[in-house]
Amino acid sequence: MAISKVNKFHIFAHLSIKESLLKELQKLGFVEIIHIGKKTAFHDWKNIEENSESDVSVELNKVKFCIDLLFDYQNEDKKARQSLFSSKKTMDYNKIAELFRQLDHDRLYQQCKELDNDLNHIKLQENRLKAIEQELQDWKELDLNLSKMNQTKYVRYLLGSIATSDLETFMNDVNGKSKTTLVLSIKEDKNKSKIVVIGLEENIEEIKNISQQYHFETYQYNYSFAGNPKEIIEEISEQLTEITKRRKEIEKKLKEIYKNNQSIYPIYDFLSINKEKEDTKRHLKKSENTFVIKGWIQKKDISRLKDNLKDHFKTYEVHFTAPKEDDQVPVALENHKLVKPFEVITELYSLPNYYEIDPTPILSIFYFIFFGFCLSDVGYGAVLAFLSYLAMTKLALGDGAKKFLKLLYYCGIAGIFGGIIIGSWFGDILDYLPSTFSGVRNFLIQKLAIFNPTDNPIPLLILSLSLGVIQVYTGIILKFYDNVKKGKLVDGLMDQVSWLFLLTGLILVLVQGMMPPVLGKFAWFLLLIGVLTIILTRGRANRNYLIKIGSGILSLYDITGYFSDVLSYSRLFALGLATGIIAKMFNMLATMANVPYIGIFLTLMILFIGHVFNLLISGLSAFIHDARLQYVEFFTKFYQAGGVAFKPFSFKTRYVKIEETQNK
């Protein structure tokens, strides 16, 4: 129930079983393989040459290319199903290896690559054609063979656009200069007009000069299509239909390929497994005939490893040692399955150091209770629990996401409890029930609920602060426990127990009025012990007596720290109250929608949108503020973070689950 004990292992084996041994370790999936390191006895052994690593990477990339390309050409319903609702299929490793041998993935890659190139090529062509078509739309009314227009001996054409407002003066101007020149307007709109100027070769320079004064923008046609614009546009649209047809063909081919090559998904997993195996070889070292593997293993798995090695191999030697001081030991958390989801919160902060305490079991209790206080609504809690349970069981998700959903499921249940205590059911929705249900309502709100924070907030506020006191105490006690465990009992007594005395005394003094006078004296007594111990011992690291006492007195200032820590827990009360009041607000708005006929729909809509919104906002702040209380108020008392996660060498797959092959 805490941080799993980890041992270091070395395996020495004959080079002939290198591949099969690595595969076996990967299949077992519970050891982490690390680099031999420079300071060991094997530092002058040779590296394992990475013979086929690059091959596997290249193959993996090729298969990945095919998968990415084919992703868009699945059947629609299949796409939706595969991404969410289908769980991973289980397959046999040897069977996938067989599939891999059968599939000519190089050919498949070539096929896909070619089709992809075709698609890209078509796309380019299509864009070009569309651009030309767009241009020519303006000249549609011009009946002139564009490719041949300036090849005659005497006549010259000038195409271009000019401001519509200038058009008339331009025409007059040109006609004034030379009678043989003709200006035709092809297309006019508000600002610009497309015109063609037809004149004799000898006049063309003069015409150009005039047109320059009118900011005439020449249009140059330089494409290979022949004919007048209308004909060209027709030709282009024919080609576009052709392109669409070809694209359809290619897409059909790709769909066909997708249908016939389902095996690329397991093969992708197969290759990524192999790639990891090849990558791991970097960590090994070899001599003439043997090689050595170094790594970490959880203590509970040691016997399993021994048994498995004994069953499959002969020429090896395995050796276990406890971790040394300067080792960076990887951390694997091991908790009861009820507590396990709360590891998410711990991991979000940082894993604990290997030699320290795993806070998760204790954190889980606090997190659960606090979340209940922050959400504190039966309706919201139930919806949250129901939805996360649904998602957890129906969707195909990774282990991480499942763990998170399970956490949300617990949080939802906590919210239900919180709601019962303060009598909040979707806010005050019970008040709107017809009077026949008033018995139920009275039972739920008057009998079951302990607090009524809207009428009298103080008891719930005090409860929140008390929970804070409990958590702060727990933090201090955990630190004390940690000190004792490390054999620093005296430090623990002076640094933690003294504070417990002081704080308990202080609290008792504050609530003195409610107790018999004997206890009051006792409280002052506790307070005095605490204060004296702290003043006398806090500065024990210093030699100078003045500094010793001075720093002792100064450290009494930490009281304000504890004070603000406890006050911080008032957020439990405030957030819980906020959830209820916002819910009430929406309920009231909904009843105000007294419009005839559609009123009932309006009411239901306001209720639905409002409560979904409130659930999101309140759930989010419950989650974050709860986590903050753990991190800032609780962890600072004792927690030593900075652990590195235990990353086992295993079959990491994306599409299929790989079964352990039994036949050996």
Place this chain on the structure above:
Amino acid sequence: MTDGIVLAYLGAALAIGLAGSGSAIGVGIAGTAGTGIMTEDPSKFGLVLLLQALPGTQGIYGLLVGFLVLTNIGIFSGEPVVLTIDQGLQILNACLPIAITGFFSGIYQGKTSAGAIGLIARRPEETGKAVVMPAMVETYAVLALLGSILLLNGVVI
């Protein structure tokens, strides 16, 4: 003297308006940072949205206090109570914590959120820490909300 209700209205208006403005500015600041990140990596939309939403709570707290005021003086039930100037002033004062703190903490939480969005852009694995940072600022909005609620609760009508 029965003009106290005007002061109570002012209180509710300040709580809703100022806290809401703070949130709007904060969400705006965080949103600008977020869209910048998403031009690089649109897949971060979910995370960015979460961080952008964090400074939005002040507005909700303000609305909540405003709503409490309006309920307490019986606006929704259709029978407004008669308030003296003194009672009106009490209600106005009770609204000030969330109005003032909501406005400023909304802005600063927005800035912290923007910083946190920058953090997840570079180091997505540190999301947990990035989410906690803006929540530190929000503490004071929660405390102000608490103050306003307790003060309101103390007003005798």
